[in-house]
Amino acid sequence: MAFIESHRRSILKAFSWRLWATLTTIALVFLFTGRLKIAAAIGGLEVVLKLLLYFLHERAWNKIHYGKREITPFVLWFTGLPSSGKSTIADGVGKRLASLGLKVERLDGDKVREIFPKTGFSRDDRNLHIRRIGYLCSILEKNGICSIASFVSPYKESRNFVRDLTKNFIEIYVATPVEECERRDVKGLYKKARSGEIRQFTGIDDPYEAPENPELIIHTQNEPVHASADRVMAYLKQQKYIM
Amino acid sequence: MAFIESHRRSILKAFSWRLWATLTTIALVFLFTGRLKIAAAIGGLEVVLKLLLYFLHERAWNKIHYGKREITPFVLWFTGLPSSGKSTIADGVGKRLASLGLKVERLDGDKVREIFPKTGFSRDDRNLHIRRIGYLCSILEKNGICSIASFVSPYKESRNFVRDLTKNFIEIYVATPVEECERRDVKGLYKKARSGEIRQFTGIDDPYEAPENPELIIHTQNEPVHASADRVMAYLKQQKYIM
Numbered sequence: 472m473a474f475i476e477s478h479r480r481s482i483l484k485a486f487s488w489r490l491w492a493t494l495t496t497i498a499l500v501f502l503f504t505g506r507l508k509i510a511a512a513i514g515g516l517e518v519v520l521k522l523l524l525y526f527l528h529e530r531a532w533n534k535i536h537y538g539k540r541e542i543t544p545f546v547l548w549f550t551g552l553p554s555s556g557k558s559t560i561a562d563g564v565g566k567r568l569a570s571l572g573l574k575v576e577r578l579d580g581d582k583v584r585e586i587f588p589k590t591g592f593s594r595d596d597r598n599l600h601i602r603r604i605g606y607l608c609s610i611l612e613k614n615g616i617c618s619i620a621s622f623v624s625p626y627k628e629s630r631n632f633v634r635d636l637t638k639n640f641i642e643i644y645v646a647t648p649v650e651e652c653e654r655r656d657v658k659g660l661y662k663k664a665r666s667g668e669i670r671q672f673t674g675i676d677d678p679y680e681a682p683e684n685p686e687l688i689i690h691t692q693n694e695p696v697h698a699s700a701d702r703v704m705a706y707l708k709q710q711k712y713i714m
Numbered sequence: 715m716a717f718i719e720s721h722r723r724s725i726l727k728a729f730s731w732r733l734w735a736t737l738t739t740i741a742l743v744f745l746f747t748g749r750l751k752i753a754a755a756i757g758g759l760e761v762v763l764k765l766l767l768y769f770l771h772e773r774a775w776n777k778i779h780y781g782k783r784e785i786t787p788f789v790l791w792f793t794g795l796p797s798s799g800k801s802t803i804a805d806g807v808g809k810r811l812a813s814l815g816l817k818v819e820r821l822d823g824d825k826v827r828e829i830f831p832k833t834g835f836s837r838d839d840r841n842l843h844i845r846r847i848g849y850l851c852s853i854l855e856k857n858g859i860c861s862i863a864s865f866v867s868p869y870k871e872s873r874n875f876v877r878d879l880t881k882n883f884i885e886i887y888v889a890t891p892v893e894e895c896e897r898r899d900v901k902g903l904y905k906k907a908r909s910g911e912i913r914q915f916t917g918i919d920d921p922y923e924a925p926e927n928p929e930l931i932i933h934t935q936n937e938p939v940h941a942s943a944d945r946v947m948a949y950l951k952q953q954k955y956i957m
Binding site (some may be wrong): 477478479480482483484487488491492495496499500503504509512516520521525528532537538539563574576583585586587589595599602605607610611613614616636640649683 | 719720721722723724726727730731735738739742743746747752753756759760763764767768771775777780781782793817819829830832842845849850854856857867881887948
């Protein structure tokens with residue numbers, strides 16, 4: 472949950488703290504010396520001195536960058552054939568990033584198509600769909616929120632549109648070969664495509680234009696999901712997006 | 715800019731503050747009493763007591779709600795004929811909300827269509843367009859960001875889709891009559907629609923389905939822009955979205 476704390480609350484809280492802290496000092500000095508006047512004088516001076524000290528302390532810490540890190544929001548874009556493993560790896564990365572305290576929005580092709588069931592599979596429909604998701608990512612990025620998108624996104628044109636629209640676009644090509652994807656066939660779609668029940672299926676009767684210069688290529692045949700997710704995290708660390 | 719401050723930084727800063735604050739107390743007591751042992755004893759006890767006091771102070775303030783307010787993100791949706799004044803009023807509201815410290819994303823029909831120039835004006839195209847903008851608003855809302863959308867959005871169907879998709883949907887009907895909009899004709903579009911140069915123009919040869927139960931109706935003929943923006947702010951205050 473997000474809260475806004477008013478200036479008045481902060482000021483009141485600071486005074487409240489100073490009151491109790493200084494009363495403690497006065498009590499301590501009185502306890503040790505038995506002299507109320509000295510205790511009160513120390514307390515009075517303390518209020519002034521500590522307010523000044525607090526200010527200087529804050530200014531000094533402003534110059535110390537230890538433990539302070541600007542968040543550079545980014546767009547992690549997983550592309551690859553159906554059943555290549557995009558969503559599973561993206562889910563893993565999403566959980567890891569959220570546990571680091573980053574604001575993350577997870578966008579998945581299947582889930583978005585559930586909300587927009589009429590989205591077609593023609594080249595134009597797919598390109599427009601990806602462009603619009605990219606626009607969403609760019610607005611999230613502008614607002615300091617990272618997005619993790621997993622979409623087949625088979626065409627270079629719309630992937631590059633998203634790259635241009637966003638600031639920190641990280642294209643991750645999940646390069647599972649089509650034979651392996653068809654063997655997995657998580658949702659039984661390859662079977663339907665082979666039988667002709669569905670058309671325009673990427674990898675069967677619609678082309679997949681592999682990225683030419685992706686930021687990262689993942690070969691899911693050589694490593695388990697958690698290792699792939701770790702490799703994405705390692706890349707983000709290497710690029711200083713995360714620590 | 716957004717920063718993440720690590721736990722280590724907070725802990726180090728707390729110890730740094732306690733060190734300097736207690737050194738100040740010791741110096742004060744020594745100055746007033748001239749007795750180093752007592753000054754040191756008071757300092758030592760202060761460290762323990764103030765750490766405890768700070769904790770109790772924080773807990774006590776947690777129960778005080780003064781000046782603390784949960785932010786409920788919302789979607790301000792301006793609908794109305796072309797040239798009705800939607801964008802101008804929405805801009806005014808956007809500035810007012812941003813000055814209150816709210817995170818606000820301003821979405822405008824014309825600007826979104828610049829990014830997606832192929833978006834058509836058929837009923838299906840328009841409905842899909844609005845649905846997708848609504849999806850964007852719902853994700854922003856989920857992430858604590860308010861959105862201010864100004865779109866002609868002439869059809870009930872897609873406006874209600876957005877209402878259902880979001881949690882706090884505030885529909886603002888900018889009810890400027892078509893004659894007045896055509897008289898203003900900010901972008902010269904009514905002229906083009908009348909001459910047949912453009913088709914499917916809302917208000918001329920495409921219907922505008924006025925909202926039946928909008929949260930707010932604005933009559934721009936009766937008040938200047940700043941007064942309309944103030945009325946939106948008054949509504950948000952009345953509904954406790956802002957203070």
